[in-house]
Amino acid sequence: MEYVYVTIFFVGVIYTAATFILGNLFDFLNLSGEVLNFLHLDTHVNIDINGVDNSNGAMTISPFKPLVIVSFLTVFGGVGMIGTHAKLNPIITFFLAFILAYLIAAILYKFILIPLYRAQNTSSVMQKEIIGMRAVVLSPILEESFGQISYVINGSRQNAPAKSIDGKSVSQGQDVIIREIKDGIFYVEALKNNNLSIKEKN
Structure with missing residues (x-):
């Protein structure tokens, strides 16, 4: 089980590092951020390309965003590794890792992604008024x-x-x-x- 936690943890770390490095590289080369869209695939179940769920007539941002998923994986893998090395019960380690990962992902979603989305949406509306x-x-x-x-x-x-x-x-x-x-x-x-x-x- 330790190998599973290690794999999950490094998937999150490598994804984060790759996104950061490539993002800065393309910014330096003045290339469009759309080149990195292949790194930001969203789950598409009644969700548009921006991760906005319109299935119920309400506009809400999807929780299945890369930042949320990667944060969950990184915390889950990291806590799982710590619990395994500390010789904790595997079941306790699993649930502790899952709960902490879920809490961190939920905090990022509620206090970072949603405010950013609302600010971006407000900015778009303002631009439409200015044109x-x-x-x-x-x-x-x-x-x-x-x-x-x-x-x-x-x-x-x-x-x-x-x-x-x-x-x-x-x-x-x-x-x-x-x-x-x-x-x-x-x-x-x-x-x-x-x-x-x-x-x-x-």
Whole structure:
């Protein structure tokens, strides 16, 4: 049984290390995080690709996420190894390892994954509200380069890095329309006439 615990423990450790190393490597090489999707396979039983269960009409994040599963395996294997070396009863060791692993996985799910998912979801909703709004260029947007815009949402003025959606330069003080937000960059279109679709949030 000790070999089982050792195997389970190192599966969790190796997966964590591989994800961390490859994640930083791809970030360094400026490659898309989607390349690592093969390391983040979710259980698909009425669950979409983001791990969101829509089967009952409610949107809830699935507990079968890699972080939760790997945490369970690592703690289960580690506690099992400790219990085995301490010469504890195998049955007691098994249940102790299972209970502790379950508690750690549940804590990560409730206090880390769910808050992160809600924050991400809120951010997505906010972006949808911002797209189509009018903004003003604070610093010139050079051709095929970046500048800065200012916009007002819910009575609060915000600044953001921006790039012209058609690659053309936009002068300082010119009104623009926010057309897309990608990787934190606001892609805008110069406002030349009143026929453009404008949405303002004051």
